[in-house]
Amino acid sequence: MSTDSIVVKGARVHNLRNIDFEIPHNELTVVTGVSGSGKSSLAFDTVYAEGQRRYVESLSAYARQFLERIEKPDVDVIDGIAPAVAIRQKNSTRNPRSTVATATEIYDYLRLLFARVGRTYCLKCGQEVKKDTVDEIAETVLAMPEGTRLNVLFPVQTATASAAALGSNSAGGATSEAKGKPRSKKKAAEEAAAARALHADLLKARLFELRKRGFNRLWQGGQVFEFSSPESLLDVNFDEPVYALVDRIMLSDSSAETRARLIDAVESSYREAGEVILETAPREVDEKPTRLRFAQRFECKNCGIRYEEPEPRLFSFNNPYGACPRCQGFGNTIDFDMDLVIPDKSKTLAEGAIEPWTKPKHRVYYNEMKKLAKDAGVPLGLPFDVPWRELSEEQQEFVLVGNGRFGGIRGFFNYLERKKYKLHVRVFLSRYRGYSVCPDCNGTRLRAEARTVRVGEKNICDVCAMTVEQVAAFFGGVRLTAEQTALANRLARMIQVR
Numbered sequence: 001m002s003t004d005s006i007v008v009k010g011a012r013v014h015n016l017r018n019i020d021f022e023i024p025h026n027e028l029t030v031v032t033g034v035s036g037s038g039k040s041s042l043a044f045d046t047v048y049a050e051g052q053r054r055y056v057e058s059l060s061a062y063a064r065q066f067l068e069r070i071e072k073p074d075v076d077v078i079d080g081i082a083p084a085v086a087i088r089q090k091n092s093t094r095n096p097r098s099t100v101a102t103a104t105e106i107y108d109y110l111r112l113l114f115a116r117v118g119r120t121y122c123l124k125c126g127q128e129v130k131k132d133t134v135d136e137i138a139e140t141v142l143a144m145p146e147g148t149r150l151n152v153l154f155p156v157q158t159a160t161a162s163a164a165a166l167g168s169n170s171a172g173g174a175t176s177e178a179k180g181k182p183r184s185k186k187k188a189a190e191e192a193a194a195a196r197a198l199h200a201d202l203l204k205a206r207l208f209e210l211r212k213r214g215f216n217r218l219w220q221g222g223q224v225f226e227f228s229s230p231e232s233l234l235d236v237n238f239d240e241p242v243y244a245l246v247d248r249i250m251l252s253d254s255s256a257e258t259r260a261r262l263i264d265a266v267e268s269s270y271r272e273a274g275e276v277i278l279e280t281a282p283r284e285v286d287e288k289p290t291r292l293r294f295a296q297r298f299e300c301k302n303c304g305i306r307y308e309e310p311e312p313r314l315f316s317f318n319n320p321y322g323a324c325p326r327c328q329g330f331g332n333t334i335d336f337d338m339d340l341v342i343p344d345k346s347k348t349l350a351e352g353a354i355e356p357w358t359k360p361k362h363r364v365y366y367n368e369m370k371k372l373a374k375d376a377g378v379p380l381g382l383p384f385d386v387p388w389r390e391l392s393e394e395q396q397e398f399v400l401v402g403n404g405r406f407g408g409i410r411g412f413f414n415y416l417e418r419k420k421y422k423l424h425v426r427v428f429l430s431r432y433r434g435y436s437v438c439p440d441c442n443g444t445r446l447r448a449e450a451r452t453v454r455v456g457e458k459n460i461c462d463v464c465a466m467t468v469e470q471v472a473a474f475f476g477g478v479r480l481t482a483e484q485t486a487l488a489n490r491l492a493r494m495i496q497v498r
Contacts, residue, residue, distance in 0.1 A: 010076030051084030327438035337434030
């Protein structure tokens with residue numbers, strides 16, 4: 001075998017007419033020629049095909065059954081050839097959802113990484129969302145000053161009971177509205193009374209159950225009410241939050257005994273309500289108590305919003321569980337294209353920058369805007385006219401979405417949407433439709449819950465928006481805790497390798 005070059009003699013594949021050629025090793029060789037001269041036949045169907053065929057033949061019969069069978073090219077001699085790799089000049093990916101990350105399988109590792117070590121933050125307040133373990137609670141409490149007195153509580157009126165009571169009233173209202181008949185005052189009062197009665201029955205059953213389980217004290221507003229003194233329960237306002245008093249603990253030097261009591265009280269609260277409240281008992285009259293709330297559920301401690309624990313499918317835009325509900329994971333939607341609505345940004349509003357409002361039938365909307373433009377600070381009419389592109393963001397926002405008295409361009413199209421049972425309205429609307437970035441996910445394709453999970457202050461959408469160099473630098477410098485490193489060390493390494 002020649003070690004200096006690939007030697008081919010008598011090549012007769014497709015357009016090749018019994019030609020001989022030689023390709024030197026360890027050099028870049030370009031095959032060029034007019035269309036139809038046999039360039040692809042030489043490179044792909046002769047050199048690549050023979051190199052791949054010889055490599056496949058060297059494998060076992062078991063392995064060969066899973067590989068593509070390539071026919072032997074029509075040549076007299078091929079010498080000095082090695083196993084070959086060919087990359088064709090075409091995009092083999094036809095899925096519009098594919099990205100660099102999904103095509104290279106990096107995204108699969110990213111989904112696993114964010115599901116294992118990602119931290120979830122509340123959509124409303126931005127605080128970290130997590131479960132509170134019993135050991136973490138004990139460490140937090142035992143770090144308080146010695147002599148602190150704590151009341152260990154859990155809510156008697158659970159969220160489930162309240163929702164069940166109020167759900168009856170809501171369901172009745174929804175049924176009436178669905179039928180198009182507004183409820184009378186009498187009917188609304190009856191439904192409200194029924195909801196209150198149901199709530200009272202649930203509360204009564206809950207109190208009876210707690211007493212059977214050995215809880216003998218209720219707590220409200222700093223006062224303790226004993227089940228053994230039924231007359232004291234008459235002072236409880238059950239329209240306000242009521243708590244069961246599990247234990248009273250004073251932090252002392254004997255931390256082992258205090259820790260055992262605290263853990264037992266927390267576990268009891270978790271078992272009964274899924275949460276525990278630790279409130280300090282004030283030492284002085286004007287001192288305000290401090291309240292700490294911990295929950296076994298995966299929810300925000302400030303807002304009480306419950307979240308799903310991260311799992312790989314939450315970060316997949318190919319899965320309905322993780323895809324943005326509005327764009328279904330494509331990142332764009334068919335909506336009104338502002339480049340069609342305002343095709344010439346150099347025009348002023350008076351010159352007809354808003355194309356649909358130049359039509360005589362819809363001129364009334366321009367006149368309505370003109371009446372309110374001065375109050376909104378939008379220059380309209382000589383000598384104050386300025387092109388659309390020079391208007392400030394606030395001025396453009398007024399034209400696009402309006403204010404309370406003026407619906408803007410968006411309100412104009414929303415009105416026409418209600419009239420699209422008419423053919424001419426549908427034809428008119430179709431002139432201004434096009435693909436636009438999804439307003440809900442801003443093109444990131446994932447639902448809001450997935451975008452709140454972060455690793456190193458970045459969510460998975462931020463990472464996917466980076467270049468390859470930026471991602472490599474990010475994972476080279478990201479700092480993880482010891483626990484996170486144990487969970488994700490291999491995943492991070494695989495991402496960096498790829």
